[in-house]
Amino acid sequence: MIEDNLQQRIAEAIRNPKNMGELEAADAVGTVGNSQCGEMLRMWIKFKEENGRKVIDRATFQSFGCETAIAVASLATEMIRGKTAAEALSLSGEALSGDLGPLPPMKIHCSQLVEGALRSALEPSCAPAPSAATLDSSARSTNSNLLDNFTKPAQQPGGIRVVLLDPKQSK
């Protein structure tokens, strides 16, 4: 029954996902992948000045596949608007899941994927790095397409970092 309600909430969230797609002239971009399920998610973030604070004006995402990750990313990109980077970084995957409510154990890593993309964008040094892979530097372009970048081999140092989340941390 709880599972059914969750499925309903996820279905509602992805029926009209918010903030999906690339964000032109983004100030920060973060990409993470889960090597176990093969999901990948990229988040773009743009800041603005508001009352002397640098806050998130807009955040968007692209994701492959998983409905839960898409639903969480949709909610999370709405939730972090108006927050500073530090405030956004203080949100856990559970908090970012917002109205979806508690996720079952097998879906917790979906929200962690969103949290990881946020961390990778806002504070690359604090994202888990053991399996980090580097893509070519054209991936830095905020106009770059997620699929294009993932299918291109690494060619130059200094490209954006794709963080492969440790499956052990996803359980």
Ligand code: FES
């Ligand atoms: Fe792996 Fe959702 S199933 S991110």
